[in-house]
Amino acid sequence: MTTIPMPTKEKFIVPIGPQHPALKEPGHFEFAVDGEIVTDATVRLGYVHRGIEKAAEARNWTQNLYLVERICGICSHIHALTYSLGVEKLAEVEVPRRAQAIRVLVAELERVHSHLLWFGVAAHEAGFDTLFMYSWRDRETIMDILEALTGNRVNYSANVLGGVKFDVSPEQCKVILTGIDFLEERTRHYLNVATSDSMFLQRTRGIGITRLRDAQRLGIVGPTARASGVIRDVRVDAPYAAYDEFPVQMVVETAGDLEARFVVRLKELFESFRLIREILANLPAGDLQVKRFPRKIKAGEVISRVEAPRGEVFYYIRSTGGEQPDRLKVRTPTLCNMASVLSLSIGHHLADVPMLLVGIDPCFSCNDRGVTISGNEGNGRWTWERLRQFGIDYYARKV
Amino acid sequence: MKIATMLGDVWQSIWQRPITQKYPFERLEAPVRLRGKLHWNPEKCTGCALCNKDCPANAIEIITVDKKEKRFVMKYHMDRCTYCAQCVESCRFSCIEMSDEEWELAATDKTPFTVTYGTENDLREFMAKFADANITTPAS
Amino acid sequence: MEGVLSITSLLFFPGGLFVVLLGLFYEWIDRKIIARLQNRIGPRWFQPFADTLKLLAKEEVVPTGVNPVLFIGLPLVALAGALTAALYVPMAGIRPSFSFPGDLIVTVYMLSLLTLCTGLAGAHTPDRFSLIGATRGLTQLFAYEAPFLLALLGPAMIAGSWQIHDINQYAQTHLWFMLTQPIGFIVALIGLMGKLELPPFDSPEAETEIVAGALTEYSGRGLAIFHLGKGVELVIGLTLITAFYMGGLGNPIYFLLKTVGVLMVLAGLQSLMTRLRIDQTVGMWWRYGAVLVLAQWLVLYVLQLV
Numbered sequence: 001m002t003t004i005p006m007p008t009k010e011k012f013i014v015p016i017g018p019q020h021p022a023l024k025e026p027g028h029f030e031f032a033v034d035g036e037i038v039t040d041a042t043v044r045l046g047y048v049h050r051g052i053e054k055a056a057e058a059r060n061w062t063q064n065l066y067l068v069e070r071i072c073g074i075c076s077h078i079h080a081l082t083y084s085l086g087v088e089k090l091a092e093v094e095v096p097r098r099a100q101a102i103r104v105l106v107a108e109l110e111r112v113h114s115h116l117l118w119f120g121v122a123a124h125e126a127g128f129d130t131l132f133m134y135s136w137r138d139r140e141t142i143m144d145i146l147e148a149l150t151g152n153r154v155n156y157s158a159n160v161l162g163g164v165k166f167d168v169s170p171e172q173c174k175v176i177l178t179g180i181d182f183l184e185e186r187t188r189h190y191l192n193v194a195t196s197d198s199m200f201l202q203r204t205r206g207i208g209i210t211r212l213r214d215a216q217r218l219g220i221v222g223p224t225a226r227a228s229g230v231i232r233d234v235r236v237d238a239p240y241a242a243y244d245e246f247p248v249q250m251v252v253e254t255a256g257d258l259e260a261r262f263v264v265r266l267k268e269l270f271e272s273f274r275l276i277r278e279i280l281a282n283l284p285a286g287d288l289q290v291k292r293f294p295r296k297i298k299a300g301e302v303i304s305r306v307e308a309p310r311g312e313v314f315y316y317i318r319s320t321g322g323e324q325p326d327r328l329k330v331r332t333p334t335l336c337n338m339a340s341v342l343s344l345s346i347g348h349h350l351a352d353v354p355m356l357l358v359g360i361d362p363c364f365s366c367n368d369r370g371v372t373i374s375g376n377e378g379n380g381r382w383t384w385e386r387l388r389q390f391g392i393d394y395y396a397r398k399v
Numbered sequence: 400m401k402i403a404t405m406l407g408d409v410w411q412s413i414w415q416r417p418i419t420q421k422y423p424f425e426r427l428e429a430p431v432r433l434r435g436k437l438h439w440n441p442e443k444c445t446g447c448a449l450c451n452k453d454c455p456a457n458a459i460e461i462i463t464v465d466k467k468e469k470r471f472v473m474k475y476h477m478d479r480c481t482y483c484a485q486c487v488e489s490c491r492f493s494c495i496e497m498s499d500e501e502w503e504l505a506a507t508d509k510t511p512f513t514v515t516y517g518t519e520n521d522l523r524e525f526m527a528k529f530a531d532a533n534i535t536t537p538a539s
Numbered sequence: 540m541e542g543v544l545s546i547t548s549l550l551f552f553p554g555g556l557f558v559v560l561l562g563l564f565y566e567w568i569d570r571k572i573i574a575r576l577q578n579r580i581g582p583r584w585f586q587p588f589a590d591t592l593k594l595l596a597k598e599e600v601v602p603t604g605v606n607p608v609l610f611i612g613l614p615l616v617a618l619a620g621a622l623t624a625a626l627y628v629p630m631a632g633i634r635p636s637f638s639f640p641g642d643l644i645v646t647v648y649m650l651s652l653l654t655l656c657t658g659l660a661g662a663h664t665p666d667r668f669s670l671i672g673a674t675r676g677l678t679q680l681f682a683y684e685a686p687f688l689l690a691l692l693g694p695a696m697i698a699g700s701w702q703i704h705d706i707n708q709y710a711q712t713h714l715w716f717m718l719t720q721p722i723g724f725i726v727a728l729i730g731l732m733g734k735l736e737l738p739p740f741d742s743p744e745a746e747t748e749i750v751a752g753a754l755t756e757y758s759g760r761g762l763a764i765f766h767l768g769k770g771v772e773l774v775i776g777l778t779l780i781t782a783f784y785m786g787g788l789g790n791p792i793y794f795l796l797k798t799v800g801v802l803m804v805l806a807g808l809q810s811l812m813t814r815l816r817i818d819q820t821v822g823m824w825w826r827y828g829a830v831l832v833l834a835q836w837l838v839l840y841v842l843q844l845v
């Protein structure tokens with residue numbers, strides 16, 4: 001573990017956030033700098049904690065579908081998907097294949113939109129606004145496709161418990177395919193820009209190198225981890241929905257720097273395009289929904305894992321046999337990746353910090369959660385041992 | 400190693416019209432599937448209130464006018480609705496559907512966003528019954 | 540009569556109001572072209588004017604811990620410096636209102652006054668973003684200043700005078716210096732981008748890192764005045780480059796055509812590049828910029844000797 005030096009009072013600290021142009025969502029970072037070099041970093045999260053996990057306990061199974069969809073504005077479908085997969089497993093309901101395929105279709109379309117969005121934001125943070133404008137212009141294609149397909153641009157609400165709401169008509173197939181063809185060509189262009197524009201490479205190549213060992217130790221997930229050579233992708237490791245029928249090829253890079261993260265995300269787009277084409281060509285026949293989904297779900301607990309555009313989303317759902325979940329626990333990928341920003345930024349230029357931050361594709365509102373620690377332990381930084389001991393004591397007290 | 404890799408795009412843009420939509424002056428047509436304002440058909444409703452129970456935003460109220468004759472009135476709060484279409488799925492009698500109209504929900508006042516659906520007869524009765532309960536004039 | 544003329548040239552034309560308005564207009568052209576290059580519509584012509592008017596009407600919040608006189612005075616000094624410089628250049632293609640041998644140096648340093656004032660304004664507010672912005676701004680100043688000046692001195696050397704008017708006259712009757720001294724032209728052009736803190740040299744005001752850099756604490760009139768100063772600097776910079784390198788400025792039509800032409804090139808360059816880190820900027824200037832102009836100087840010197 002890289003030991004993060006304790007901050008001393010005399011340091012020149014640059015606060016970034018909660019309101020700052022580099023952050024599209026509130027979070028608070030404090031970077032101690034020596035000239036332009038960052039010597040220390042801390043983060044404070046929780047500005048957009050909304051108490052969704054608790055709120056879920058007061059709503060019925062169906063209503064929660066739309067509540068969790070609002071955890072993240074970018075991967076709304078992924079959250080609803082994770083939740084419905086979990087609940088369906090708990091209710092022991094077999095979802096029709098066609099529905100599962102459509103779920104994967106929407107998930108991949110969403111991945112395309114999310115990665116393009118990230119690409120634009122990253123270009124903007126690097127100060128390359130032209131690239132930002134063009135990538136967002138092209139992203140509009142996928143937004144229009146999603147809107148035409150699902151009926152909404154952001155919260156697609158494609159899922160219902162036990163299936164999906166809509167079918168894909170042949171005309172829509174055609175629209176999607178044309179859109180995908182256009183985007184594939186554009187993505188090829190962007191990959192070329194991200195890997196050959198020397199001005200842009202000055203800001204990405206060799207910056208923020210995360211070695212495989214560090215990536216594993218810090219528990220990094222998603223494309224960020226795959227850029228460091230971690231071979232992990234839930235779609236491949238534990239195929240859910242229709243990923244067993246439509247397998248994906250994992251994209252792994254080993255350089256671990258910002259450039260590798262660009263490459264991984266952009267190459268994943270090609271994989272998504274291929275998958276979308278394949279699904280549209282071989283859409284399994286069948287129903288869209290199960291006939292009846294129980295309103296009460298028998299007691300039990302389940303975990304559900306899904307690969308969101310940013311990494312693994314993890315849900316724990318427990319039922320006591322009622323109309324509402326007894327506990328819903330969400331872990332989003334940004335939470336796993338946040339620690340890497342802090343340890344990485346030390347030793348880098350202040351100008352690289354926004355790039356490092358955006359390199360993990362952070363989503364603050366989905367990772368914010370509240371923890372209240374009562375007692376006179378005092379504030380400040382906790383060591384791993386102390387945190388672990390606290391956890392053990394906490395649960396020992398609770399039992 | 401190249402510089403100015405975006406030159407092609409930039410060059411094209413010189414000869415191209417800007418992609419920006421002049422939104423309030425030019426409106427794009429909403430896609431057919433757009434989930435907009437909800438419509439309710441009172442004929443088939445059985446008053447099971449499943450739509451009301453499953454609505455994540457409490458946007459639907461089913462008000463009984465006459466239970467025996469299965470006459471109901473629906474009060475729909477457009478401003479609360481999240482346009483998720485769960486009510487459409489939940490209703491077993493296909494009373495509810497979502498239209499692609501009214502997606503620009505901006506007003507200085509919330510009253511137009513409360514819509515009461517029902518047959519004319521039911522609405523009249525409902526109005527008379529709840530006249531004192533400060534209910535806004537039913538639209539549609 | 541003499542007095543009236545001087546006052547007019549100070550307050551209205553070619554100094555004062557005219558340059559300020561022209562600066563805003565050029566800023567609009569710049570923004571519009573960049574927008575079009577990015578496939579956007581861009582602002583309408585009155586946007587910079589509206590922005591400035593709005594800022595001028597706003598209350599200036601003087602943060603605690605700063606010297607109010609300095610805080611309010613610095614933008615004025617900066618604008619005054621830029622406006623003074625306008626008097627020595629062939630604005631709108633007509634004879635400079637004031638001229639004396641060596642006014643080239645004065646003009647270039649009057650322009651630097653703006654950066655200097657911005658730096659001071661940032662450095663004396665207790666805000667961290669301002670401080671970092673100021674440090675970066677001043678660091679950058681030291682990087683581009685020397686190559687930029689040297690690049691402008693190239694034509695001066697050939698023309699045999701350090702008076703802007705003379706060089707302009709010389710340039711009008713000879714082959715464009717752009718063709719005979721291409722290196723100087725490129726360095727001058729890029730130096731101007733550095734001076735104006737345009738992308739890719741905008742790290743002193745990189746919004747994603749340090750908000751608005753040195754001017755973070757300025758909210759009203761001060762910001763507007765700094766802004767106007769920048770516009771004036773843009774106009775003067777363009778005038779200098781076109782007068783020196785692009786066949787001089789003989790009349791208003793040429794002035795408009797040539798300066799807008801250069802502005803278009805600048806806009807194109809801006810839209811194609813990624814922001815450089817401050818260490819990369821400085822490295823680039825000293826490693827390539829300075830060496831290149833020095834090489835050109837050497838060539839010119841040798842040529843003059845033979």
Ligand code: SF4
Pocket residue numbers: 437453454455456457458459479480481482483484485486487
């Ligand atoms: S669309 Fe969703 S939010 Fe709106 S009324 Fe129906 S169930 Fe409620």
Ligand code: SF4
Pocket residue numbers: 443444445446447448449450451461489490491492493494495
């Ligand atoms: S679910 Fe359908 S039938 Fe039941 S109350 Fe609602 S509209 Fe009527």
